[in-house]
Amino acid sequence: MKKFKDDQVLKTAFYLGGVYDLLLGVGLLFFPDLIVSILSITKPNNMIFVQLTGLFLLFAGYCLCYAGYFNVKKMTFIGLGMVILRFSYLIIAIIGVINKELELIYLVVGISDAIMALVLLIPIILTEGTSVKQLWQYTD
Numbered sequence: 001m002k003k004f005k006d007d008q009v010l011k012t013a014f015y016l017g018g019v020y021d022l023l024l025g026v027g028l029l030f031f032p033d034l035i036v037s038i039l040s041i042t043k044p045n046n047m048i049f050v051q052l053t054g055l056f057l058l059f060a061g062y063c064l065c066y067a068g069y070f071n072v073k074k075m076t077f078i079g080l081g082m083v084i085l086r087f088s089y090l091i092i093a094i095i096g097v098i099n100k101e102l103e104l105i106y107l108v109v110g111i112s113d114a115i116m117a118l119v120l121l122i123p124i125i126l127t128e129g130t131s132v133k134q135l136w137q138y139t140d
Contacts, residue, residue: 028054
């Protein structure tokens with residue numbers, strides 16, 4: 001399989017994932033009522049949980065953008081961690097919808113997260129220098 005020699009595609013994927021998280025994080029942290037109404041979900045009794053999710057997303061978005069800006073190949077583990085978290089959320093959303101504990105919109109958000117996970121994962125796999133062996137080698 002042909003791999004990307006340049007890491008520009010990988011950087012772009014990290015920036016896309018980071019901006020996605022930053023925008024959603026800002027919305028959840030500073031405008032939680034607006035996001036709840038846009039998504040048409042039942043308003044939680046305590047909005048602090050929505051805002052904490054926003055804070056987490058701000059941090060995740062910052063980490064992805066930081067890695068994309070400085071040394072995306074050395075910080076690929078950040079992208080891999082986000083891929084795991086995004087697919088985990090999709091699994092949780094599927095289980096929650098099946099058990100009728102979550103509204104359907106959570107599954108839609110889970111699917112958009114899974115798409116963003118693929119946007120991160122595919123360039124990680126296809127960029128030269130990001131194999132497991134190469135990622136675990138220490139280089140200064």
